[in-house]
Amino acid sequence: MSTAEYPPEPWRLAGQGYLSVWQVPVGELPRLPAGVQPMTLAGRAMVTTAWIDYQEQGQLAYHELLAAITVRSGLQPTATITEIWVDSEVSLAGGRQLWGIPKDLADFDFRHGRVFTATASTARDWIATAAFTVRSGPPFPMRGSFTIAQRVGDSIKYSQVGSRALPRAAGANWNINPDGPLGYLAGRRPLLNLHTRDFRLRFGG
Numbered sequence: 480m481s482t483a484e485y486p487p488e489p490w491r492l493a494g495q496g497y498l499s500v501w502q503v504p505v506g507e508l509p510r511l512p513a514g515v516q517p518m519t520l521a522g523r524a525m526v527t528t529a530w531i532d533y534q535e536q537g538q539l540a541y542h543e544l545l546a547a548i549t550v551r552s553g554l555q556p557t558a559t560i561t562e563i564w565v566d567s568e569v570s571l572a573g574g575r576q577l578w579g580i581p582k583d584l585a586d587f588d589f590r591h592g593r594v595f596t597a598t599a600s601t602a603r604d605w606i607a608t609a610a611f612t613v614r615s616g617p618p619f620p621m622r623g624s625f626t627i628a629q630r631v632g633d634s635i636k637y638s639q640v641g642s643r644a645l646p647r648a649a650g651a652n653w654n655i656n657p658d659g660p661l662g663y664l665a666g667r668r669p670l671l672n673l674h675t676r677d678f679r680l681r682f683g684g
Contacts, residue, residue: 485573489684541567
């Protein structure tokens with residue numbers, strides 16, 4: 480585990496996000512933390528993937544790819560992160576030690592423009608690539624909050640996240656390594672794609 484020093488919670492982060500939402504049969508989901516149950520509809524669970532470019536306006540600047548599954552937990556939207564990669568030792572150490580988020584390291588290539596493209600790979604193999612085309616039309620300001628549930632030791636830790644952004648609908652083409660850790664999404668098409676422009680996050684605390 481990394482011993483890099485990291486900021487105390489809450490973290491205040493900012494940048495650009497590109498999200499996709501998928502439906503996956505429960506039997507094909509990755510393992511969830513003990514004590515956490517997926518929220519399902521007709522035997523399917525909701526999975527959100529996100530490419531995130533955390534930029535200098537926030538406390539930390541790094542790249543990230545994650546997958547999170549919507550889970551049962553009262554009335555507030557709650558998810559558990561099952562796969563996540565970053566290119567920052569500081570983010571890796573803080574994510575694991577503060578919130579039990581299972582971060583690993585990867586290499587990223589992000590290209591911003593009319594079409595956003597992203598790739599993620601490790602020394603072992605490639606993980607995924609994607610291209611997002613943002614739809615025309617004005618963005619709509621949105622604020623929200625949600626909870627991240629992760630196992631820390633013998634219990635589940637619930638961490639609050641507040642966010643604001645200017646989301647816009649997008650089209651997305653994903654290419655996912657079927658033999659990699661996101662292989663359960665390979666060959667599927669997302670239900671929804673968004674560009675969360677100029678987001679601000681307050682994570683934890």
